[in-house]
Amino acid sequence: MTTPGQPGPPGGPGRRGAPIRVLIADDQDMIRTGFRFFLDAQPDITVVAEARDGEEAVALARRERPDVCLLDIRMPKLDGLEATRLLAGPDVADPVRVVVVTTFDLDEYVYGALRGGACGFLLKDSGPTLLAEAVRAAAAGDSLVSPSVTVRLLKHVTAPAAADIAPRPAPAAPSAPLREPLTERELDVVRLVALGRTNAEIAAELYVSLSTVKTHLSSVQLKLAARNRVEIAAWAWQNGWVRAGA
Secondary structure (H helix, E strand, O other), rough: OEOOOOOOOHHHHOOOOOEEEEEEEOOOOOHHHHHHHHHHHOEEEEEEEEEEEEEHHHHHHHHHOOOOEEOOOOOOOOHHHHHHHHOOOOOOOOOEEEEEEEEEOOOHHHOOOOOOOEEEEEEEEHHHHHHHHHHHHHHOOOOEEEEHHHHHHHHHHHHHHHHHHHOOOOOOOOOOOOOOOOOOOHHHHHHHHHOOOOOOHHHHHHHOOOOOOOHHHHHHHHHHOOOHHHHHHHHHHHHOOOOOOO
């Protein structure tokens, strides 16, 4: 199912003043309606297509070329992980930015989504504000993973047997200093990311603006060669910058 809308060129968010074009794929009508209602209310976001199953999502995404696709995992015909791989996987010549939004908080789904090329992973109960933030982050080429997922995954990433399931080893070990060290304020941000704080919570706790937090996170990702919040948090835990129970 789709709504009228002309396909946009790749890199749509780069067009000055143009809203972020979103495709929603979920087999539940109520979920799609809820997501559309909230996202269409945002001044910088517009929903251009909806799909009830994975096959329809892939076809619509290839035709409409939305800036961001929101994909559920458990869908008929083709699940969200396979749809993600087809739209954003490493072998895709012109990938689409995908955020997986699901009810199922399973580690295998998180790793499958990130390995398949997704640039975000949210739980449906994360709330509408985080959903919009994930869309904007994806459109800007950044990544956002639900804070609760980030914290839980660290138990695996920092465990001795985590090497087989972690998205990627931490970019730097204590014995291998970074070429460009993190500033004290960047380390403050990293510690809070590792504790599962959202950008808004980090801004409030550090008494800085949301845009300042985003600037620090962009700098941190560059210095650590990290793709998302999970990898930033993993680096913090593996290098002793945060303690359990902090």
